[in-house]
Amino acid sequence: MPDSFRLTEAAARKYQAHSVPAMFGPLAERTVELLRLQSDAHVLDVACGTGALTRAIAKSLPGRGRILGTDLNQTMIDVARELTPDTTHTLEWLAADVTELPLKDGTFDLACIQQGLQFFPDKPAALREIQRVLKSDGRLCLTCWKEISPFNDSLATALEHHISTQAAKKARAPFSYRDGEAIRLLLEETGFTVKRHETIDLQREFDELGEQILALPIEKDLREAGAEKTQLVIDTTAKLLAPYERDGVFIVPQKAHFFDAHCG
Numbered sequence: 001m002p003d004s005f006r007l008t009e010a011a012a013r014k015y016q017a018h019s020v021p022a023m024f025g026p027l028a029e030r031t032v033e034l035l036r037l038q039s040d041a042h043v044l045d046v047a048c049g050t051g052a053l054t055r056a057i058a059k060s061l062p063g064r065g066r067i068l069g070t071d072l073n074q075t076m077i078d079v080a081r082e083l084t085p086d087t088t089h090t091l092e093w094l095a096a097d098v099t100e101l102p103l104k105d106g107t108f109d110l111a112c113i114q115q116g117l118q119f120f121p122d123k124p125a126a127l128r129e130i131q132r133v134l135k136s137d138g139r140l141c142l143t144c145w146k147e148i149s150p151f152n153d154s155l156a157t158a159l160e161h162h163i164s165t166q167a168a169k170k171a172r173a174p175f176s177y178r179d180g181e182a183i184r185l186l187l188e189e190t191g192f193t194v195k196r197h198e199t200i201d202l203q204r205e206f207d208e209l210g211e212q213i214l215a216l217p218i219e220k221d222l223r224e225a226g227a228e229k230t231q232l233v234i235d236t237t238a239k240l241l242a243p244y245e246r247d248g249v250f251i252v253p254q255k256a257h258f259f260d261a262h263c264g
Contacts, residue, residue, distance in 0.1 A: 011219060012075040016050040016083070018215035022206040024114070027143065027256065028053040030200050031114060032060045034258055035141055039063035041109040046098055046130060047071055047116025051080030057112070058087045066090040068108075072097055098126040103133045110134075113142040115256075118177035127190040131263055138263045140192055143200065144183060146255040148175040151204060154240035155213060158233045159221070167221040180257050192261035200256040207249045209241070210234045 007015070031053060037043075040063035045054040048069035058067055067089050071077050074095040081093045096102060099122055111130045120126040130140060156171040177183070184194050206212050213234060214222065222230040238245075244252045 007073045007075050007217070009075045009078070011215075011217070012050060012073065012079045014211075014215035014219070015076070016079050018206070018208070018211050020050060020052050022212060023202070023204045023254065024049065024052045025056075026202055027200065028056040028114060030202065031112070031141070031143055031258065032056045034196075034198065034200075034260070035060075035110070035112070037061045038109065040065050042066040042107060043068070044103075044108045044111040044130070044133065045069040046111055046113045046126075047119070048080060048093075048114075049076050051083055051093070053112060053114045054080065054091070055083065055085055058085055058089055058091055061089060064088050064090075066092075068092045068094060068103075070094040070096050070098070070101065099129050101129055101133055105132055106135045106138075107133050108135065108138060110139045110141065113140070115143055115145065115174065117142055117144055117183070118174060123177075123186060124190050127187065127192070131191055134263050136263060140187070140259075140261045140263075142183075142259050142261075143256045144259075145175045145178055146180065146199060146257050147178065148172060149204065149252060149254045150244060151212075151237075151241065151250070151252045151254075155216075155218075155233070155237045157240060158236035159218065161236060162229050162232045163218075163221055163225050167218050170218045170221070171216065173217075178257070183257060183259060187259065187261045191263065193264060194259060194261045196258070196260035198258045200258050202254045202256065204252045204254050205249060209238055209250060213237065 048054050048071045054069035077093045077095045152171050156168040159168040
């Protein structure tokens with residue numbers, strides 16, 4: 001797996017401090033509303049990051065279930081483990097490659113992927129591996145962004161002007177797999193049957209634009225470019241996002257696909 005997917009501890013902590021409250025926490029809450037969690041379920045959260053969705057599931061899952069959050073990055077898992085909530089469920093964390101999960105066949109009732117599928121280099125292999133660890137009547141629920149966020153698009157434009165096209169590509173990378181029909185076809189080709197496909201509408205809200213930008217994977221590119229160019233990127237992004245600014249707070253829309261697919 002490419003090194004670009006490996007995050008430092010500092011990056012993981014910035015992600016939790018800024019990206020989770022602004023976007024991934026609210027997305028997790030909305031996702032759980034759509035999941036229709038079954039009592040005592042065994043749930044696998046793939047590409048869990050610092051555990052926003054994992055914790056939301058633990059809060060909403062009825063009964064006494066098992067929840068396992070797994071991510072490629074040990075640093076993300078370390079932060080997630082620190083934030084483990086008090087719960088009646090068995091809640092565990094595991095650093096692992098999604099294509100080689102050290103888990104038994106037919107273990108889980110439900111697997112979730114929140115904004116991770118687009119980053120998997122071998123998507124069919126990842127989905128087949130997830131299907132392997134699901135029970136024969138198991139479900140897979142996933143979200144992928146439906147449109148490029150004005151925030152990321154504005155940031156990418158600023159990066160193109162002041163840093164590099166490669167840095168701009170990183171800023172748009174989370175939106176690289178947004179064709180709903182392509183996602184549906186991939187699920188069907190890897191043995192899943194799509195039961196529901198809905199759109200989640202969100203508002204990304206934040207007041208510290210610079211902190212939001214520096215919490216993203218392009219932070220390394222900005223650090224290498226220096227403080228002056230970093231400030232140019234922040235200022236240009238702010239100018240482009242001016243239509244979304246309200247009393248010092250940026251309120252930026254984002255749309256996501258929500259898929260509920262069943263094995264077989």
